[in-house]
Amino acid sequence: MDFAFSDRCLEYRERLEIFMDERVYPNEARYDAEIAASGDPHLHAPVMEELKQEARDRGLWNLFHPHPEWGPGLTNLEYAPLAEILGRSKIASEACNCSPPDTGNMEVLTMFGTAEQKDQWLRPLLEGTIRSSFAMTEPDVASSDATNISLRIQRDGDSYVLNGRKWWITGGMHPNNKVLIVMGKTDPSAPAHRQQTQILVPIDTPGLRRVRSLPVLGYLDPEGHVEFEFTEVRVPATNLVADEGDGFAISQARLGPGRIHHCMRAIGAAERALELLCRRALSRTTFGRRVAERSNIMDWIAEARIELEMVRLLTLKTAWLMDTSGNKAAAVEISAIKVAAPQTALRIIDRAIQVHGAGGLSDDFPLAAMYANARTLRFVDGPDEVHKMTIARRELRRHDPDFRMDAPVVAR
Ligand SMILES: Cc1cc2nc3c(=O)[nH]c(=O)nc-3n(C[C@H](O)[C@H](O)[C@H](O)COP(=O)(O)OP(=O)(O)OC[C@H]3O[C@@H](n4cnc5c(N)ncnc54)[C@H](O)[C@@H]3O)c2cc1C
Numbered sequence: 001m002d003f004a005f006s007d008r009c010l011e012y013r014e015r016l017e018i019f020m021d022e023r024v025y026p027n028e029a030r031y032d033a034e035i036a037a038s039g040d041p042h043l044h045a046p047v048m049e050e051l052k053q054e055a056r057d058r059g060l061w062n063l064f065h066p067h068p069e070w071g072p073g074l075t076n077l078e079y080a081p082l083a084e085i086l087g088r089s090k091i092a093s094e095a096c097n098c099s100p101p102d103t104g105n106m107e108v109l110t111m112f113g114t115a116e117q118k119d120q121w122l123r124p125l126l127e128g129t130i131r132s133s134f135a136m137t138e139p140d141v142a143s144s145d146a147t148n149i150s151l152r153i154q155r156d157g158d159s160y161v162l163n164g165r166k167w168w169i170t171g172g173m174h175p176n177n178k179v180l181i182v183m184g185k186t187d188p189s190a191p192a193h194r195q196q197t198q199i200l201v202p203i204d205t206p207g208l209r210r211v212r213s214l215p216v217l218g219y220l221d222p223e224g225h226v227e228f229e230f231t232e233v234r235v236p237a238t239n240l241v242a243d244e245g246d247g248f249a250i251s252q253a254r255l256g257p258g259r260i261h262h263c264m265r266a267i268g269a270a271e272r273a274l275e276l277l278c279r280r281a282l283s284r285t286t287f288g289r290r291v292a293e294r295s296n297i298m299d300w301i302a303e304a305r306i307e308l309e310m311v312r313l314l315t316l317k318t319a320w321l322m323d324t325s326g327n328k329a330a331a332v333e334i335s336a337i338k339v340a341a342p343q344t345a346l347r348i349i350d351r352a353i354q355v356h357g358a359g360g361l362s363d364d365f366p367l368a369a370m371y372a373n374a375r376t377l378r379f380v381d382g383p384d385e386v387h388k389m390t391i392a393r394r395e396l397r398r399h400d401p402d403f404r405m406d407a408p409v410v411a412r
Pocket of ligand 1: 144
């Protein structure tokens with residue numbers, strides 16, 4: 001294993017840190033204020049377009065994209081420390097055109113898109129002039145298991161017609177959102193892994209209706225997590241991504257990098273929470289001593305540093321393995337960090353909130369919003385329990401190579 005950062009990675013890291021200090025952190029309050037003043041929780045804050053332009057001018061754009069033709073071509077190991085820095089602020093990823101779900105969608109279109117699909121959707125996504133969503137989860141079925149996904153996609157002449165419901169579709173309220181990549185069932189009689197298909201649905205297609213925007217622990221994220229209803233939604237057959245039945249394989253291809261990006265950002269958020277915890281504990285006094293001098297607080301600080309180093313190293317190992325042996329070879333490590341990083345971040349953020357007293361629960365500090373966001377990571381891209389199942393199954397097969405579970409496992 002070699003986790004040494006390359007020269008270009010170190011150079012990007014330095015420039016990104018300067019951008020964060022000069023432009024991102026100072027504009028967090030303005031971002032919130034612009035949304036609050038508008039009365040629209042889903043406003044695209046004007047400051048974001050300023051930040052995007054500046055990130056573009058500074059060459060801090062599409063940092064995630066691994067394909068040199070379309071981005072800087074950084075490896076997972078090179079992007080890891082950059083994603084960690086982006087994770088420190090809720091506005092940094094969009095400013096640098098590195099936000100999910102666009103990142104995953106851009107990778108899908110890069111890998112599987114036709115020339116026309118790349119021109120129509122990938123180019124504007126890379127330019128940051130449009131945004132997109134990935135629509136898989138459904139309210140009516142347990143969507144951890146991809147075989148349950150039941151929105152119907154039926155061929156009709158030169159078109160496909162979609163009927164069904166989706167929810168928790170991130171980015172669904174963004175005013176620049178122009179397209180959804182939708183996963184649904186084309187052939188219920190095919191083998192479990194071949195029933196699902198992905199297709200591009202422009203957001204203004206007749207029959208596609210936003211039902212509502214779902215809050216996360218009371219927070220309405222500006223980009224929105226939306227419930228959509230599809231009623232006789234008709235799109236050209238050329239909107240298919242790859243072929244009928246490839247939906248599951250495409251999901252697997254997009255989820256590897258997406259999961260590791262979530263973990264890197266969670267580590268960044270936890271680092272910021274630990275910084276805030278330490279500063280607060282040093283600045284407040286109770287019963288004649290600074291809070292930082294209390295042994296339990298020192299214990300929390302030490303545990304946070306130990307746990308952060310552990311999950312960072314496991315994340316870097318995972319990134320290195322993905323770069324050197326491929327996403328499939330790194331499946332167990334990807335599942336492991338997907339469980340470990342959000343849980344570690346949640347523990348640290350929770351303790352930072354505690355050290356801030358009641359103020360930690362308010363929006364005067366970024367901690368409460370960070371907590372809500374980190375909590376979602378125990379669900380997004382598959383719940384903890386499903387990742388643990390992947391790890392346990394692999395472990396059991398070392399002792400019983402024929403180990404099978406009752407149902408075919410098609411985890412998302
Ligand atoms: C903020 C946010 C954003 C999201 N964005 C998107 C998005 O953009 N697009 C999208 O398609 N989806 C999105 N999701 C949905 C997310 O991917 C799903 O919530 C997740 O995959 C779980 O599916 P489910 O909610 O249907 O839970 P279910 O499948 O109903 O599972 C419920 C619970 O059952 C338990 N469980 C399931 N399987 C097992 C098992 N094998 N062993 C033990 N216990 C098990 C777990 O405790 C699990 O949490 C988002 C979710 C959130 C919270």
